[in-house]
Amino acid sequence: MDKITSEIMGAKKIAIAGHIRPDGDCIGSCTALSLYLNQIKKEFKLDQIDVYLENFGNEYDILSHTKEIKHSYETDESYDLFISLDCGSMDRLGNSRKFFDSAQKTINIDHHISNSKFADINHVVPTASSTCEVLYSIMDDELISKEIAEALYLGIIHDTGVFKHSNTSEYTMQVAGRLISKGINFSVLIDETFYAKTYMQNQILGRCLMESILVLNKKVAVASMNRKMLDFYGASSGDLDGIIDQLRVTKGAEVAVFIYEIQFHEFRVSLRSNGAINVNKIAVYFGGGGHIKAAGCTMNGTVHDVINNLTPHIEAQLKELNLLY
Ligand SMILES: [Mn+2]
Structure with missing residues (x-):
């Protein structure tokens, strides 16, 4: 954990990306981490935080700042630090692979049992329900805003099938409870991003x-x-x-x-x-x-x-x- 913090502290430009064909946990975790890093931006002297994901459905626009996620990879940007979220292997990074390759340092935060630990620092927790749950465990609860809580909650409900799948643990529910305490409208999040269908x-x-x-x-x-x-x-x-x-x-x-x-x-x-x-x-x-x-x-x-x-x-x-x- 300290390693992750010290890498973040040492970086000016950070890229965050998830897997191809992003799902709720992928979008939720990338959004939550970028909001969180923006919150500590000043203190950690970060200059730039960019999120790259493939296109996804507009139901996720319910989260704050999804509009700022980049869907185009045609840029010469290179980053001090690349953080991969919810991605089990390097090839699943898709087009953001080039930012991974050119980054000074790489971090891989995930919960897939098959994760190939492809980064410099790998924090993989296969017992966690979701990458959002892993992220919560490394974040300072006090710094989690309502917007961050919404993103984390969304990832957890998507990967657990709204707390139905067996990956839901006592800890998952504790995290969800903490996130609810931030004042999120969980009913709307669940309905509009999970159950609603066109x-x-x-x-x-x-x-x-x-x-x-x-x-x-x-x-x-x-x-x-x-x-x-x-x-x-x-x-x-x-x-x-x-x-x-x-x-x-x-x-x-x-x-x-x-x-x-x-x-x-x-x-x-x-x-x-x-x-x-x-x-x-x-x-x-x-x-x-x-x-x-x-x-x-x-x-x-x-x-x-x-x-x-x-x-x-x-x-x-x-x-x-x-x-x-
Ligand atoms: Mn996941």
């Missing part, structure tokens, strides 16, 4: 569920979206949030699989487990990663290739646990 998002959810299939003795629920369908709806990755969660609660299913085509014959694969199956192991095998119950990877081929390549790995674990028949 008509198009609802249509896609409905279609994915309608066309989903059960395989491996109904233990695995699978849904997919190809490029043509995504283009038809004008959907981006953020419009697909929640589909995997609905698949996971299919009665009898141990694993949920949701795949969508990023570009021709290249699929983003999301995996969720109800506890018995370690989906991180499967995602890591295919070059991805995440958590035991929630992981993802990128795979190539047709939809059928992807499913056919994936299922033997789920089958093997189901067999090992005598869960298949």
